[in-house]
Amino acid sequence: MTRLKSALWFPLFDQLAEPAGVARLAAEAEEFGWDGVFVWDHTRWRAPVSAVADPWITLAAAAIATERVRIGPMVTPLARRRPVQVARETATLDRLSNGRLTLGVGLGSDRFGGEYSLFGEETDDRRRAAMLDESLTILSAAWSGVEVHHHGEHYTVDGVRFLPRPTHDRIPVWVAGFPGKLAPIRRAARHDGYFPVNLSHPDQLAESVALLGTGLEVVVAQPASTDLAPYVEAGATWWLTDFEPDDISVDAVRGMLRDGPR
Template structure:
C-alpha cells in the first residue's frame, strides 16, 4: 500500500477568513502530526458565505507560524491570475516556507459564486484551459532562473529573469485538478507533479487515474502524487491501496471553526 499523507483542506470563509485563525489551526495541525494544510482560492462564494480571505496572504501567515507542514492553494484558477505575478508569489512563498509550497491549479468554475462572470473573466472552459497551459509554461520557465521569453496567445513575458529561484528544484511542485475520466486534465497533470481528482466516487477511479497517468508520463517511475479529498468518516485505506498518496479533509464552506478543530484533533491517517 502507498504511504498516505494527510492534510487539512480549508475553505477560508467566514470564521476561517481570518489569517491569524488559520495560522493557529496550522500550528495545532503540525503538533498533531498532520502533514499539510491547503486552502481554497476564491474571490467570493454563494450565500450564506459573506467573508472570504486571500489565499496567498493566509498561506504566508501559515508559513511563518509552522516549520514542517506542506502548504499551498488547492486549487488556484490560473486563468484569472497574471502568470508573471504568480511566478513572484510562488517563489517568494516557497523561500519563506523553506521549500514547502505545492501549487494546485485548475480551470476554476463559475458554478458556486459566479466569480468569473461577475469579474469579467472568460466562461469558456477551452479558453481557460489554454490560458492555464500557457501560464504553466511561463511558471516552469520562471522557476528555472533563466530569462523567460514567452510570446503566446494570452501572455507576453519578454526577456525577464525571476530571481531568486524557489528553494525546491527544478521548481515548485504542481498538482493539476480535474474530473476523473476527463483525459485532458490528466494529460496536463502528467507533465507536472501530481493530480487532484475532483468529485471522486470510489477507489477504483484512483487506480484508473494512476494507470492512465503512468502511461502518459515520460518517466513513470519518478515520484508522483495523487491527492484525494474524502468526506469525514471515509476509510482512506482503499484509496491508498489504489495509488493515492495524499488524503485531504473535505471540509464544507458551512463547517464551523469548532468542527474543523474537532477534525484536526481526530488526527491524520
C-alpha cells in the first residue's frame, strides 16, 4: 500500500497573515517530517477575520525557507486570476522551489467573503467553470515553452512564449470539487490529482475514486482526530490538516506540526 503523505494546510488569516512567520512554520514542518505545506488562496473572508495575506508571496518565502516539502496554493480559483499572470507566477515559484510546486485549482465561492461580488468578478458557476478550463489550457501550453496561440471565449494569448519554463515538464495540478460532482472529477482526470472538499465520509471518496480512474493523487482534508484508514482504503494518497478559519493561530498550527505527520 502506498504511504499516505501528510501536509499542513491552513488559511493565511490574522496571525498567519505574516509571510515570515509562515516561512518559519514551513521550515519547522519540514524538520518534523511533513511532506507538504499548502495555503488557502483568498482575497478576504467573513468576520471576525480581518487580515489576509497574499498566497504567492507567502509561498515564495516558504520556498526559500525549505528544501524538501511540496508547497502550493490549495486551492486557487483561476476564474479571478489572469492566466497570463498565473503562468508567470507558477513557473517562477516552481523554479524558486526547485520543482516543488503543486497547483491546486477550483471554482472558489462567493459565500464566505464576497470575493467575487464585492470586486465585480464573475459570480456564475458555469461561466467560472469555463474560465477555469480555459485557464488550464493556457497554463499547460505556457509551461511547455512553445509559442502559445489561444483565442477563447474569455482569454486571448496571441503568439507568446513563456520563458523560463518550470523545472520539470509540467507543474502538477490538483482539481478541487464537491464530492459526487462529475465536472470536477472529469477535470481532475485530465490532470494530476483530485481534492474533494467538504468530504464527510469515506464512502463519498470511494464513489468519486471509482469514477476518477487510476494514477492520480487523491487528497482529503480531515481533522487530526479522524481515523484515516478508511480514507486510505478508499483511495486517499494525501492527508491535509483541517483548521477552523475563524480562530486560526500560529500556536494551533505549530502544535499540529509538532505532533508530526500521520
